[in-house]
Amino acid sequence: MPEIGDQLRETRMRNRIDITEVESATKIRAKYLRALENEEWDLLPGTTFVKTFLRTYADYLGLDARVLVEQYRQRYERPPTGQELTPFGTNLGGRRARARRPIVAPWMVVALGAVLLVGALFALGTLTGESDDPGEEAVATATPAPDDAGTAGGEADEDPPARRRRRTSRIASVQIRATGPVSVCLEDARGQPVIRNETLDAGDRSRTFRSRRFLASFGTGAAVMRVNGKSHDVSDDAPVGYEIRRGRAPRRLDEGRRPTCAG
Numbered sequence: 646m647p648e649i650g651d652q653l654r655e656t657r658m659r660n661r662i663d664i665t666e667v668e669s670a671t672k673i674r675a676k677y678l679r680a681l682e683n684e685e686w687d688l689l690p691g692t693t694f695v696k697t698f699l700r701t702y703a704d705y706l707g708l709d710a711r712v713l714v715e716q717y718r719q720r721y722e723r724p725p726t727g728q729e730l731t732p733f734g735t736n737l738g739g740r741r742a743r744a745r746r747p748i749v750a751p752w753m754v755v756a757l758g759a760v761l762l763v764g765a766l767f768a769l770g771t772l773t774g775e776s777d778d779p780g781e782e783a784v785a786t787a788t789p790a791p792d793d794a795g796t797a798g799g800e801a802d803e804d805p806p807a808r809r810r811r812r813t814s815r816i817a818s819v820q821i822r823a824t825g826p827v828s829v830c831l832e833d834a835r836g837q838p839v840i841r842n843e844t845l846d847a848g849d850r851s852r853t854f855r856s857r858r859f860l861a862s863f864g865t866g867a868a869v870m871r872v873n874g875k876s877h878d879v880s881d882d883a884p885v886g887y888e889i890r891r892g893r894a895p896r897r898l899d900e901g902r903r904p905t906c907a908g
Contacts, residue, residue, distance in 0.1 A: 649699070649713055649720075650684040656706045657682075671701050672825060672865040672881055678702060686721060690864075690884050691905075693842050697828035697864045700844070704826070817891035818873050819859050822850040825867030827879075830906035834858040838906035859889040860904040870895055 647655075657667065668675045677698055680688040689695045696714050703710035821829055823845035831840035833856035840851055847867070861870065866881035870889065877895050879885065886903030887895040 648684065649716055650682045652708060652713065653702060653706065654682040656708060660706070662706075667702065667705060671705050672827075672867045672883065673698050673701060674883070692722060693828060694864045694884055697826070697844055701826040701865070815857060815891060816855050817857070817859065817889055818853050818855050819861075819889055820851055820853045820871040821845065821861075822869045822871060823847055823867060824869060826865065827867045828864030829868065830862040830904050832860045832904045832906060838904075841906045857890075860886065860898070860902070861889060861895070862886040862903045862905070 657664070664675050664678055667673070667678055671678075677689055677694075680686070681695075681699060681702055686695055689698065696717065699717060700710040700714055703713045819831070821831065821840065823829075825847045826844060828842055828844050829840050829851070830838065830842050831851075831854065832838050833854065835856075839854050844864075845851070845868070853871075862884065863879045863886070864884050866879045866883045866885070868879040870877045870879065870887070872889055872895060873891055879887075880897070884903070886898035886900075888898055888902075889895045
C-alpha cells in the first residue's frame with residue numbers, strides 16, 4: 646500500500662492543486678500540509694491534530710479519509726503499554742514473604758462512603774443551569790465563590806432572588822459553531838472537559854455550556870465562539886487556544902496554556 650504522504654502529494658499534483666489553494670480551503674497552515682505529505686509527524690501539534698488534519702486534507706482531495714486515518718493509527722500510533730510490576734508479597738532473594746495486614750479497616754470504608762454521599766448531595770444541589778437555546782442542556786455550571794462577610798451590602802442583606810441574580814451575572818455561556826471541519830477541546834472552570842477533542846463538521850454546533858471560565862483549543866480556524874450572545878471568530882492561525890469569561894472578548898492563550906482534554 647502506498648505511503649500516506651505519497652498518496653496526498655500525488656493526488657494533489659495529479660489534480661494540479663497548489664498547496665496555497667489547499668491552505669485557503671481547509672484553513673490548515675501550509676507548513677502542516679507539507680508535514681503531512683512528508684510524513685513529518687513530529688512537526689504537527691499532536692496525534693489528535695494529525696488525525697484531524699489528515700481527515701480534512703483527504704476529504705478535500707476526494708480520498709477515503711477513514712482508510713488513511715486507520716493506516717496512520719496502525720503504522721505510527723503507539724498503543725498504551727503498561728510495565729509489569731512485581732506484586733507485593735513476592736518471595737525475593739529466597740527470603741520468606743511476610744503476610745500483609747489489610748490496609749483499609751471496615752470503619753474507614755464506612756466513613757469514606759458517608760463523605761462521598763454528602764459530596765454527591767452537595768454537588769446535586771449546586772450544579773444547576775439552563776440553556777440559552779430551547780431544547781439545549783447546560784452541561785457545565787460552576788458554583789460561584791461567596792463574597793467576604795464584610796463587604797458593603799453583603800449577601801446577608803440581600804434577599805434570595807437578588808443574591809441569585811448577582812451570582813448568575815458572573816456565569817459565561819458558550820456555544821461552538823463549526824464553519825468547516827474543526828477539532829475542539831473545551832474545559833470548564835474545574836478543568837473538566839465538556840467537549841473532549843471532538844471533530845465538528847460545517848454546520849454542526851455544540852450545546853450551550855455555562856461556567857465561571859472556559860479554556861478552549863481549536864485545531865483549525867473553521868469555528869465561531871458564541872459567548873453570551875456575541876459571536877467571535879476563531880483565528881485562522883490555528884491550532885489556537887482561548888480563555889473565555891463573561892463580560893470580555895475571548896483572550897488568546899500561549900501554546901503552553903492551551904487545554905488538551907487529556908484528563
